[in-house]
Amino acid sequence: MTSECDTCKLPIVGKSINALGKTYHPDHFVCGKCNKPITESPFHQRDGKPLCDADFTESCPKCAACNKPITDKIVTAMDKQWHENHFVCALCNGALLGQEFHQKEGKPICQICYRGKVADKCNGCGEPIETCATIALNAKWHPDCFKCKTCGKAISTTKFKVDSKGFPMCESC
Structure with a gap:
């Protein structure tokens, strides 16, 4: 029994290619x-059409780290695409897939590096500031750490005093 070429619709006698649920003359199975x-x-396909290796590779997104085509798993983060093994911390090269991370100047930074090397430190407790900050006295503070040095109450108004060492004091102290 002869089959019909899906491209030219003529009978196929001899060799044939069966691909994508269709049958072709060998020279009619084209990119x-x-x-x-x-x-x-094997060949590649996109949108139900066969693609040669060169055209498939050319049409693949480029990795933000190495700028080479991503032909398998794609990690999308920070409006960029990455090879799975290239989505790493810009400081320690630790894997970031499935991890919370920060970004600094368009580069991904792991939590550990961010806290230890990048995040601003609170002027009150010295710990990294990862969310909102109170900016006062030419420094950044955790909102809970911006408190009166004398009585320890949080300073929530824009009016406060400054002691001789440059630390905030509430108006009542």
Whole structure:
């Protein structure tokens, strides 16, 4: 029994290629982009059309780290795409996939590096500030750490005093 070529609709006598649920003369199984016969196996497909290796690779997104095509798993983060093994901390090269991370100047930073090397430190407790900060006295403070040095109450108004060492004091102290 002869089959019919899906491209030219003529009978196929001899060798044939069965791909994508269709049958083709070997020279009629062509790349959906460059129209050259696909001779390599396995081939690629996109949107139901066969693609040669070169056109498939050219159409793949480029990795933000190495700028090479991503032909397998893609990690999308920070409006960029990455090879899975290239999505790493810019400071320690630790894997970030599935981890919380920060970004600084367009680069991903792991939590440990961010807290230890990047985050601003609170002028009150010295710990990293990871969310909101109170900015006063030319420094950054955790909101809970910006408190009166004398009585320890939080200073929540814009009016406060400054002691001789440059620390805040509430108006009542």
